[in-house]
Amino acid sequence: MPDRPSRGDDARPIPQRGRPDASRPGHEDDAVYTVDTRGRRRTSSSLPPRERRQERPTRRPDPRDAARTVDGRAQRPERVQRPPERVERVERVERVERPISPVDDAPRRRRRWWRIVPVVLLAWLAFLVFSPLHAWGTVSRVDDIPSGERPAETPGNTYLLVGSDSRDDLTAEQRKELGTGSAEGRRTDSIMLVHVPAGGGKSVIISIPRDSYMPIPGHNRNKVNAAFSIGGPQLLVQTLEQVTGLRIDGYLEIGFGGFADVVNSLGGVDICVPFDMDDPKAHIDLKKGCQVLDGKNALGFVRARYSDPRGDIGRADRQRQFLGAIMKGAATPSTVLNPFRYWxxxxxxAGAVGVGQETGIRDAANILLAMRGAGNGSTLSLTVPIQSANFQTAAGSSVKWDTERAKALFTMLREDQPLEAPPAGTDGKPSEG
Known part of the structure; x- marks a missing residue:
C-alpha cells in the first residue's frame, strides 16, 4: 500500500483494533498508518474509487471566505446572514401643467359664483336698508304740534298727509313749466288721513276735500283749506283732531316742485286716465287710457279741477290713484334693482317732503306702505261721507259732510274696528240727490 502524504502536524498514528501495531518491534512490515480526518472535509482523493464516482461536484471555494485555524483545525468561517435588502419602489409622479379649456373651467367658475351669491345678496339688502335711512337724515322738519287739549291716543295710528301748493321754492321758469301760477302764500291741494289699524283689518286712506266746511279753532267756521293758510300745519292738525276725534300721530307734507321731481326720479309713473283731460289751468292735455306720465303731466293730473265734472271730489279720487301708482313704481324691479334710480x-x-316734529321713520314707512296698498286693493281708499258738494256758505261754495255717517266712520277708526270694505257713503257721492 503506498504511503499517504502527511497532512501536517495533525497526522499521528492511531492504533487500529484487530490489526498489528507497527510501533511495536518486529512488526515494521505489518505497520499500518492511518490519519485522523475527523472534523475535516473528505476530499475526492481520500474516498474510495466507488464513492469517488458517486460524489457530486463540490462548489468552488469562495475566495472571500477566509480560512482560519482553531486548535490546529481548518475551520470555515461562519457566514453572516444578511437581512434581505428592502427595495423601496418610488414612483415619481410628474405633474404636467396643461392649459384649461373654458369647458373644463366651467364647473370651477360655477362654484366660485355660488360662493359670491350670498355675499352679493347681503350687500344688496344692506344697500336697500341704508339708502332710505341715509335719505331720512336729509328731511326737513315742520312744527305740527298743536296747542291746547288734544284727543286721547287710539290703538291704531293716524297720520295727516298734505299736498301743499306753495310756490316759494319754485323759480319763475319752474312755475311757468309746471303751470302753478304766481299766487303767494300756502294752501293745500290735497288733505288725506291715513289710518293704520293695530288690531287687524286694512289700512284706510280718507280724502278730506279741501273745501270742506267746518269750525276752525279761533277763526269761526271756514273751509278746511283756510286753516292751513292761516296757521299752517299746527292749526290744520288741531282743526282735524277736533272734528274727527282722532289723535294725529304723524305729519307729512310735499310741495309742487318736490312732487314733480319724485315722479321724474322714477322715470315717470303708469296712470290710467279715466277720460280726456284738456285743462289749460293745469297745463295738461291728456287722452283717455293708460300711459306713462312725467312729472309735469302727473302734477297736472292730480291738480286738475275744471276738466273733471266731479270737481274737488274727482280730484281727491285721482290723488289717491296717483299715490298708489307712484308707490307701485317705486317697488318695481327697474327701481329696486337699479342702484342709481333707487338712490x-x-x-x-326725502328732499321733497317735510315731516312733523314727532314723526319718525317708522311712521313714514307706515304711510308709504298704506299708499302702496291703494294700488293693489290691500288699502281701502275712501272719501269722507258727503251730503252736498255745493253747499253755499259765507266762504262761498263749500263741501258739507254727512254728519251721521262721518261720525260713524271716525268712531270705527278710534275704536280700531277692522274694516274690510268701504262703509256706506264713502264713495264720494253726495247723499243729497
Missing part, C-alpha cells in the same frame, strides 16, 4: 328716488323723496 335717486329715496333721496329726492
Amino acid at each position: 335717486a328716488f329715496t333721496h329726492t323723496a
Whole structure:
C-alpha cells in the first residue's frame, strides 16, 4: 500500500483494533498508518474509487471566505446572514401643467359664483336698508304740534298727509313749466288721513276735500283749506283732531316742485286716465287710457279741477290713484334693482317732503306702505261721507259732510274696528240727490 502524504502536524498514528501495531518491534512490515480526518472535509482523493464516482461536484471555494485555524483545525468561517435588502419602489409622479379649456373651467367658475351669491345678496339688502335711512337724515322738519287739549291716543295710528301748493321754492321758469301760477302764500291741494289699524283689518286712506266746511279753532267756521293758510300745519292738525276725534300721530307734507321731481326720479309713473283731460289751468292735455306720465303731466293730473265734472271730489279720487301708482313704481324691479334710480328716488323723496316734529321713520314707512296698498286693493281708499258738494256758505261754495255717517266712520277708526270694505257713503257721492 503506498504511503499517504502527511497532512501536517495533525497526522499521528492511531492504533487500529484487530490489526498489528507497527510501533511495536518486529512488526515494521505489518505497520499500518492511518490519519485522523475527523472534523475535516473528505476530499475526492481520500474516498474510495466507488464513492469517488458517486460524489457530486463540490462548489468552488469562495475566495472571500477566509480560512482560519482553531486548535490546529481548518475551520470555515461562519457566514453572516444578511437581512434581505428592502427595495423601496418610488414612483415619481410628474405633474404636467396643461392649459384649461373654458369647458373644463366651467364647473370651477360655477362654484366660485355660488360662493359670491350670498355675499352679493347681503350687500344688496344692506344697500336697500341704508339708502332710505341715509335719505331720512336729509328731511326737513315742520312744527305740527298743536296747542291746547288734544284727543286721547287710539290703538291704531293716524297720520295727516298734505299736498301743499306753495310756490316759494319754485323759480319763475319752474312755475311757468309746471303751470302753478304766481299766487303767494300756502294752501293745500290735497288733505288725506291715513289710518293704520293695530288690531287687524286694512289700512284706510280718507280724502278730506279741501273745501270742506267746518269750525276752525279761533277763526269761526271756514273751509278746511283756510286753516292751513292761516296757521299752517299746527292749526290744520288741531282743526282735524277736533272734528274727527282722532289723535294725529304723524305729519307729512310735499310741495309742487318736490312732487314733480319724485315722479321724474322714477322715470315717470303708469296712470290710467279715466277720460280726456284738456285743462289749460293745469297745463295738461291728456287722452283717455293708460300711459306713462312725467312729472309735469302727473302734477297736472292730480291738480286738475275744471276738466273733471266731479270737481274737488274727482280730484281727491285721482290723488289717491296717483299715490298708489307712484308707490307701485317705486317697488318695481327697474327701481329696486337699479342702484342709481333707487338712490335717486329715496333721496329726492326725502328732499321733497317735510315731516312733523314727532314723526319718525317708522311712521313714514307706515304711510308709504298704506299708499302702496291703494294700488293693489290691500288699502281701502275712501272719501269722507258727503251730503252736498255745493253747499253755499259765507266762504262761498263749500263741501258739507254727512254728519251721521262721518261720525260713524271716525268712531270705527278710534275704536280700531277692522274694516274690510268701504262703509256706506264713502264713495264720494253726495247723499243729497
